[in-house]
Amino acid sequence: MPVVQMSERKLLILFGSQTGTAQDAAERISREAKRRHFCCRVEALDNYSVANLITETLVVFVCATTGQGDPPDNMMNFWRFIFRKNLPPSSLCQMDYAVLGLGDSSYPKFNFVAKKLHKRLLQLGGNPLLPVALGDDQHDLGPDAVIDPWLLDLWEKVLALYPLPPGLGIISPDVLLPPRYALHFLDENADDGDQPQQEAARDTPSELHPFAALMVCNQRVTAESHFQDVRLIEFDITGSGMEYSAGDVVMIQPRNSPEDVQQFCQLLRLDPDRRFVLKPSEPDMALPAHLPQPCTIRHLVTHYLDISCVPRRSFFELLSYLSPDELEQEKLQEFSSAQGQEELYSYCNRPRRTTLEVGQLSDVWVPLWVKKGGMKFPAKPDTPVIMIGPGTGVAPFRAAVQERVAQGRKGNCLFFGCRQKSKDFYCQAEWEELVKKGFLTVFTAFSRDQEDKVYVQHRIRENKGLVWDLLSRDNAHIYVAGNAKEMPAGVAEALKTVFHLEGGLSSSEAEEYLAALERSHRFQSETWS
Numbered sequence: 001m002p003v004v005q006m007s008e009r010k011l012l013i014l015f016g017s018q019t020g021t022a023q024d025a026a027e028r029i030s031r032e033a034k035r036r037h038f039c040c041r042v043e044a045l046d047n048y049s050v051a052n053l054i055t056e057t058l059v060v061f062v063c064a065t066t067g068q069g070d071p072p073d074n075m076m077n078f079w080r081f082i083f084r085k086n087l088p089p090s091s092l093c094q095m096d097y098a099v100l101g102l103g104d105s106s107y108p109k110f111n112f113v114a115k116k117l118h119k120r121l122l123q124l125g126g127n128p129l130l131p132v133a134l135g136d137d138q139h140d141l142g143p144d145a146v147i148d149p150w151l152l153d154l155w156e157k158v159l160a161l162y163p164l165p166p167g168l169g170i171i172s173p174d175v176l177l178p179p180r181y182a183l184h185f186l187d188e189n190a191d192d193g194d195q196p197q198q199e200a201a202r203d204t205p206s207e208l209h210p211f212a213a214l215m216v217c218n219q220r221v222t223a224e225s226h227f228q229d230v231r232l233i234e235f236d237i238t239g240s241g242m243e244y245s246a247g248d249v250v251m252i253q254p255r256n257s258p259e260d261v262q263q264f265c266q267l268l269r270l271d272p273d274r275r276f277v278l279k280p281s282e283p284d285m286a287l288p289a290h291l292p293q294p295c296t297i298r299h300l301v302t303h304y305l306d307i308s309c310v311p312r313r314s315f316f317e318l319l320s321y322l323s324p325d326e327l328e329q330e331k332l333q334e335f336s337s338a339q340g341q342e343e344l345y346s347y348c349n350r351p352r353r354t355t356l357e358v359g360q361l362s363d364v365w366v367p368l369w370v371k372k373g374g375m376k377f378p379a380k381p382d383t384p385v386i387m388i389g390p391g392t393g394v395a396p397f398r399a400a401v402q403e404r405v406a407q408g409r410k411g412n413c414l415f416f417g418c419r420q421k422s423k424d425f426y427c428q429a430e431w432e433e434l435v436k437k438g439f440l441t442v443f444t445a446f447s448r449d450q451e452d453k454v455y456v457q458h459r460i461r462e463n464k465g466l467v468w469d470l471l472s473r474d475n476a477h478i479y480v481a482g483n484a485k486e487m488p489a490g491v492a493e494a495l496k497t498v499f500h501l502e503g504g505l506s507s508s509e510a511e512e513y514l515a516a517l518e519r520s521h522r523f524q525s526e527t528w529s
Contacts (some may be wrong), residue, residue, distance in 0.1 A: 016075030385409030393482025
């Protein structure tokens, strides 16, 4: 087995993360790499210049899978590039790589992104150090049940190819590694502006400059006795310049409340108005995107630090180095170990303890932007649409129906399901009014109002003749939105049953018919957990 020279002991870690779990795992790998004296760089996939991948020799990819097998937002551009058909099959022949996937086995396309990426890197000539790892949120210990043993195997393989420098051993886990960044506080008398410098460019994506929108409606749409508090929230975006269409998703940029910011600063004995400049500990390390320089502690904590989240395992690992109490150190070390994850879950995740125990938005001026994408409704004016939206999945369809009604379009068919008609039948009065006017046909399923549980897939089968006629005769489009766990698979099976019973298709033909609908964008889904 060839051994590389010490000057080449560089490790690149690229992550695609939607909620931060993949980024946290990537940074954990980075810390372990530094204990093995690697020069290590961690970047989001879309922040990395993917054309440089042909020059990399050792890369670890950490990728989450979202929705129905979709890549996270911060790896979309990379995803499109890596699957270009004109890439030579030997593009990555000098690259050793490993792929860690993070997903949820209750979803139909479990870890689809990691599996597909691993296969594609192999097609491009990459040399896999290990089989793709498939972390599972459904495991009692979460994805760490896979990550922990996988990392042991990874370092064994890596160190065989990239040995430790002569005379150096692995840095003990008892030793606190140097920080990635240092805060250099400014002289309070220095005259370099009273406020943090703001980003000057205005042609950047809207998420970098969200519009401060006034909340004009915050209405509970479930009964007071119902255990879920589901709300209809409306914003006034007059003057924002935002453009949106039915099915787009509004992204809200939260900020920590002044009370929480004050409490955080008091705990760390920091002056919230003290200004600083952030400097990386290594020359080639990038600064956090869009952080103003200089910045005040108050601005940093308010807009950039997630102090109201449920802390991750890595948070307790860091605290274990800082605690002066020996017993507390031991408990924190246990929480950050593989063996202590069950106890950590009971202590932290189950009661949803946050970093400060409290954290809520206290201001009705909410920064937001429109994320293009999500559900798209390309049906022609005379084309009927079949919308399947149980629970809060009905939300994008409300916008679509309102738009189609305003344009005088009929042929709108909605399958809606919830627990009880009296408690969580969202927009009931609105639907009933549109039914009376002939704009909408609604089929409802109330799972707790009947002796036998009834779901939207049952209503699809019961109305199989209508569904098949709309599809085969009128070229209808089907849209599915809602919970990403069992519902999409149940709806897909119900539709294939319709194709079989009404269309006379075999099982394989029904499968292909549904796939063809999806390829032609006549079948679309937007699901979430």
